[in-house]
Amino acid sequence: MIRMTDVFKEYANGTKALKGVTFELNAGEFAFLIGPSGSGKSTIIRLLIGEIAPSDGEVIVNGQDMDNIKMRKMPYLRRTIGVIFQDFRLIENKTVFENVAFAMRVIGASNKEIRQRVPYVLELVGLEFKAKSRPDELSGGEQQRVAIARALVNNPRLIIADEPTGNLDPARSLEILLLLKKINDLGTTVLIVTHEKPLVDQFSQRVIAIDGGRIVNDGMDGYYDYEDE
Amino acid sequence: MKMNRNRTFYYIKEGVSSIFNHSLMSFASVCIIIAFLVIMGSFILLAVNINALVGELENDNIILAHIDETVSESEARALEHTILSIPNVTNVVFTTNREAYENFIGRHEDEGRFGDIDYTVFRHRFSIFVEDVALIAETQQELRHIPEIARTSANLTVARALVNVRNIVSWVSIIVVGVLLAISLFIMSNTIKLATFERREEISIMKMVGATNSFIRWPFIFEGFILGLTGALIAFVSIMALYGFAAGRVIEIEAGLFQLVVFSTISVPLFLLFAGIGFGVGVGGSAFALNRYLKV
Numbered sequence: 001m002i003r004m005t006d007v008f009k010e011y012a013n014g015t016k017a018l019k020g021v022t023f024e025l026n027a028g029e030f031a032f033l034i035g036p037s038g039s040g041k042s043t044i045i046r047l048l049i050g051e052i053a054p055s056d057g058e059v060i061v062n063g064q065d066m067d068n069i070k071m072r073k074m075p076y077l078r079r080t081i082g083v084i085f086q087d088f089r090l091i092e093n094k095t096v097f098e099n100v101a102f103a104m105r106v107i108g109a110s111n112k113e114i115r116q117r118v119p120y121v122l123e124l125v126g127l128e129f130k131a132k133s134r135p136d137e138l139s140g141g142e143q144q145r146v147a148i149a150r151a152l153v154n155n156p157r158l159i160i161a162d163e164p165t166g167n168l169d170p171a172r173s174l175e176i177l178l179l180l181k182k183i184n185d186l187g188t189t190v191l192i193v194t195h196e197k198p199l200v201d202q203f204s205q206r207v208i209a210i211d212g213g214r215i216v217n218d219g220m221d222g223y224y225d226y227e228d229e
Numbered sequence: 230m231k232m233n234r235n236r237t238f239y240y241i242k243e244g245v246s247s248i249f250n251h252s253l254m255s256f257a258s259v260c261i262i263i264a265f266l267v268i269m270g271s272f273i274l275l276a277v278n279i280n281a282l283v284g285e286l287e288n289d290n291i292i293l294a295h296i297d298e299t300v301s302e303s304e305a306r307a308l309e310h311t312i313l314s315i316p317n318v319t320n321v322v323f324t325t326n327r328e329a330y331e332n333f334i335g336r337h338e339d340e341g342r343f344g345d346i347d348y349t350v351f352r353h354r355f356s357i358f359v360e361d362v363a364l365i366a367e368t369q370q371e372l373r374h375i376p377e378i379a380r381t382s383a384n385l386t387v388a389r390a391l392v393n394v395r396n397i398v399s400w401v402s403i404i405v406v407g408v409l410l411a412i413s414l415f416i417m418s419n420t421i422k423l424a425t426f427e428r429r430e431e432i433s434i435m436k437m438v439g440a441t442n443s444f445i446r447w448p449f450i451f452e453g454f455i456l457g458l459t460g461a462l463i464a465f466v467s468i469m470a471l472y473g474f475a476a477g478r479v480i481e482i483e484a485g486l487f488q489l490v491v492f493s494t495i496s497v498p499l500f501l502l503f504a505g506i507g508f509g510v511g512v513g514g515s516a517f518a519l520n521r522y523l524k525v
Contacts, residue, residue: 049437072441079439089434093250103438105239150438 007057035210082151086166141172244451262460265413276402457511
């Protein structure tokens with residue numbers, strides 16, 4: 001599903017973001033990628049969704065080598081990955097239904113398919129009664145659930161969530177993580193990137209810890225302790 | 230870029246709703262297209278009218294070929310075919326020496342002092358019209374090779390002046406339209422860049438969920454198409470009204486000076502030009518401005 005092998009990333013300004021990162025995430029797994037600000041988490045996300053290429057090493061996502069993928073094939077790979085961001089990234093002038101349906105239109109789904117699938121996904125995230133609302137009429141937690149519904153709607157094999165609880169209060173944060181766990185239980189591989197250690201502590205799941213561009217811990221039992229800035 | 234009907238409808242719907250969702254930028258884009266086309270159209274109409282005026286003056290610029298007095302009238306008339314076969318000659322009008330005499334007397338009848346002149350002092354002559362006034366000297370040279378022609382006369386100074394005016398008008402038109410086009414494209418591309426910058430977040434979301442570049446482009450292309458043609462249409466109607474108003478004023482003030490070119494004679498090419506520019510600037514500008522946001 002995801003395989004990073006000895007990955008280095010140095011940006012044009014000389015910043016060495018990753019210094020030999022190696023880890024693997026298999027189909028059906030649920031894992032947290034945790035680390036303080038500036039540890040290299042965002043760089044890993046950007047590599048996984050093909051926004052940037054590694055300086056060295058190998059990044060494989062859903063069987064595709066991200067360093068050798070042709071630009072015209074990138075959209076098709078992205079359709080196999082659902083991405084959720086901290087700032088939700090919803091289109092403000094579209095309703096909840098349209099925001100979710102939009103991801104289906106992109107892959108060429110028919111109106112009939114959209115009418116069948118979108119209500120099902122909205123129900124899964126508990127927003128079936130908010131289909132006609134616009135993003136600015138929703139709470140932060142609800143907006144994030146719309147983003148999750150959009151990530152889910154095309155039935156991706158992998159969901160990557162980048163700080164999905166960053167803009168939410170603790171209760172809503174836990175709700176979102178539980179929702180992502182529920183999605184994982186239905187068979188989707190989930191990687192959650194976060195710096196909120198107390199939240200992660202509540203889950204008995206695999207945690208990959210990164211600091212200074214290196215993996216410092218990877219496992220189910222405990223992980224690297226750090227003080228976030 | 231193949232499209233099925235479902236998608237085409239979606240692209241059009243998105244393009245139209247985007248115009249209203251970003252109404253301020255849409256309004257600015259249409260206004261810039263209108264302003265440019267009205268300015269350019271006004272200049273084109275001015276150039277067309279100057280060219281028409283010069284053309285009229287050119288038509289009055291003829292060569293007079295006087296026939297040797299030893300040649301009879303019938304022999305002189307027979308020269309018509311020879312003269313018409315000379316390149317650049319479009320038409321000839323024959324005037325006998327008697328007609329030339331009568332014309333002369335007619336112009337000076339008040340003076341009475343030419344009444345006793347014999348008409349034979351005048352020569353038969355041809356008034357020769359040319360296609361290109363710039364070649365009038367060469368045509369005159371050709372005429373001199375015909376033995377029966379005793380003398381030719383043409384106002385070469387006026388001919389050269391008309392050619393100069395026409396050349397200047399042509400060059401100034403090309404330069405002004407070129408400069409206007411460059412300025413307008415610059416302003417237009419900045420307006421479109423601003424419009425797409427406003428929507429960079431939307432575009433990045435599209436990319437993130439796996440939209441192909443063509444899927445992102447098409448609604449923008451339809452939007453540019455609609456805005457471009459709307460601008461072109463409004464500009465055309467405006468210029469038609471402005472020209473009608475200006476024509477009325479010119480005829481009122483300078484009645485008889487010259488006839489303005491009738492708008493309907495140039496309306497089709499002008500409309501096609503406006504529509505082409507509106508389409509090109511709208512569609513081309515949209516597609517071009519999007520490029521930087523699609524390279525992710």
